[in-house]
Amino acid sequence: MAVVIVGGGNAGLQVADSLRRKGFEGDITLFAEEAHLPYQRPPLSKKFLEGALAEARLTLRPEKFYADRAIDVRLDTKVTHIDKDAKTVLTDAGESIAYDQLVFATGARPRPLPGHEQQKGLHFIRTIDDIHALKEDLQGKKSALLIGGGFIGLEAAATLTTLGLKATVVEAMPSIMPGLVAPELAEFFRKAHEAKGVTIIEGASASNVDANPSGGFTAMLSDGRAVSADIVVIGIGVIPNSEIAEAAGLACERGILVDEFGATSDPSVYAAGDCATGVITRYEGRTRLESVQNAVSQAAVVAGSIVGEKAAYADLPWFWSDQYDLKLQMAGLSRGYDQTVVRGDMESRSFSICYFKSGVLIAIDSVNAIKDHMAAKKLLDAGTDITPEQCADTDTPLKDYIA
Ligand SMILES: Cc1cc2nc3c(=O)[nH]c(=O)nc-3n(C[C@H](O)[C@H](O)[C@H](O)COP(=O)(O)OP(=O)(O)OC[C@H]3O[C@@H](n4cnc5c(N)ncnc54)[C@H](O)[C@@H]3O)c2cc1C
Incomplete structure (x- = not known):
């Protein structure tokens, strides 16, 4: 059995890693268009741009990791075409390789400023x-x-x-x-x-x-x-890299459409991460998220599906952003909220915003309030009944409401 992974970011790496952890013994080939081993992107706009983090620290796993697990990583190699009937992928090096199961982990690319697609000198922050x-x-x-x-x-x-x-x-x-x-x-x-x-x-x-x-x-x-x-x-958003999937006839809509198991409209093809618009069972409809958590969680779901350990994607989304000394940590999706309460004093620069929909807590964004964030993840994951008044009461730690 041969698995081919297209894309060498967080999601691509996680599919390969999870497959081996789950005991998959077949061939794994990972094609990465960039010349770098899979690396973390979050520091690119933060510590790496600042010059406070060495490039080597961005790399997610050393070369030995892939060698030890017999993961064949082909850097600087772009997959240009897939033939889902013949079950082959074609690379820009002219190589054709067969797969039994294929995973798109192609991520996304920065949206250019309309009318300035070819303009030199404008910068993007993606790689x-x-x-x-x-x-x-x-x-x-x-x-x-x-x-x-x-x-x-x-x-x-x-x-x-x-x-x-x-x-x-x-x-x-x-x-x-x-x-x-x-x-x-x-x-x-x-x-x-x-x-x-x-x-x-x-x-x-x-x-x-x-x-x-x-x-x-x-x-x-x-x-x-x-x-x-x-x-x-x-920095006006991204375009999911779904063109190759679309050209192959896979269902796409602002991303490659997948179900809660990461499967596309072709039973031998999966997708995970920024390129995928998928089902998270705790939410209605389909969602495309751009976060490390989503790339890792959805990739693990895909690996499970490939090895026959089907487990639907249900994880709580979370995200962070660092700006100066402000650490914003977000748990849950706040979309559709109809009420917010502030927990703590915003002037103190350590507080949380709690989002409610029809009286139900759906998300908490914390600023320099790590304890709130850690408790928020657990509360939201468990669907704990908590009122806006309880959320606003800083005398009681949020963790006290965890069942
Ligand atoms: C500057 C920046 C800061 C961020 N900060 C945060 C943060 O603070 N917190 C957070 O949770 N998330 C953050 N994110 C988002 C997070 O990094 C992404 O959601 C995550 O990297 C997505 O992983 P991915 O593997 O799906 O896609 P990518 O990381 O985009 O990886 C996809 C890879 O596939 C390659 N590829 C594409 N097409 C092909 C092809 N045809 N053949 C071969 N290879 C191909 C691409 O070149 C790319 O290297 C940030 C992103 C950026 C850019």
Whole structure:
């Protein structure tokens, strides 16, 4: 039995690792388009960009790990085509390799600024190589424009500010972190950035970004303003890498569609991580998440399905973001909430926002409140009955409500 994994990120590595842990003895081949062994992306916009973490520390597992487990890793090799009838994949090196089970773990790529797809000099933050290019370009630069006020743009703004640059963030929606956190939390982060000297422009999109003859760029905003900066970083979301799956006739819709077992519309093909739009049994409908937790959990589910230990994907989603000394930790999905309560004092910079839907706790976002976050994961996982008043009462630790 041969398993071929397309993609060498968190999800691809986890499929291979989990397969071996579950006793799979067949061939495992992992194709990775990048020249690096699977590595962690979160530090790219944080400590690695700052220069506070060595590149070697990004690598998730050393070469020996793969050798010891007979995982055949083909770096710098892109899968260009799959033939699901013949059950073969074709690589950009011209190699054709057969599979019994195939896994897409192709991740996602940064969405380019519309109309600027070919423009040179604009930066993205997705890969180690992106950070090398950005760091090289940072030499002697004083200002940065971050287009997009989501996690990547804000983390980059924080890091570049720490490095001494004057940062401006432009967000098209009425507030930063749109659709990601409650308005009061977005406002807290906006103020934190402004206190560090970052200019945050909300409700305006950057359309034309032109290179200035004397260096740097000028972006025209939809509200008529012009913003100039030495460096421009685009962080306006990602596009799931699903084109090869789509071309092969697999069902795709803003990602490769999978069921709760990670299976695509072809019974021999699975998908996990940022590229997959899947079912998490604790939620209705399909969800595509971009997080390490999701990549790892869904990959483990896929490995189980391949070895015949079917277990539906039910894990509670969680995520984190570091901006300056603020550690945001999110447990559960807050979408569809109709009430929030603040636990703790926002002024103290250590608090949590608890999200309720029809009186039921659905998510907790914690800032510098690790104990709340740890308890939140357990409370939400167990579906504990807890009221907004109980959540707001800081005299009782959240962990006391864990059954
Ligand atoms: C800057 C940054 C900061 C982040 N911070 C956080 C954080 O704080 N917390 C958190 O939970 N998550 C964070 N994330 C998100 C998290 O890193 C991703 O959700 C996770 O890496 C997804 O893993 P993946 O394996 O699905 O995809 P990827 O990590 O995208 O890996 C997919 C790999 O497949 C390769 N590939 C694609 N197509 C092919 C092909 N045809 N052939 C061969 N190889 C191919 C790609 O080149 C890529 O290397 C961050 C992401 C970024 C970019």
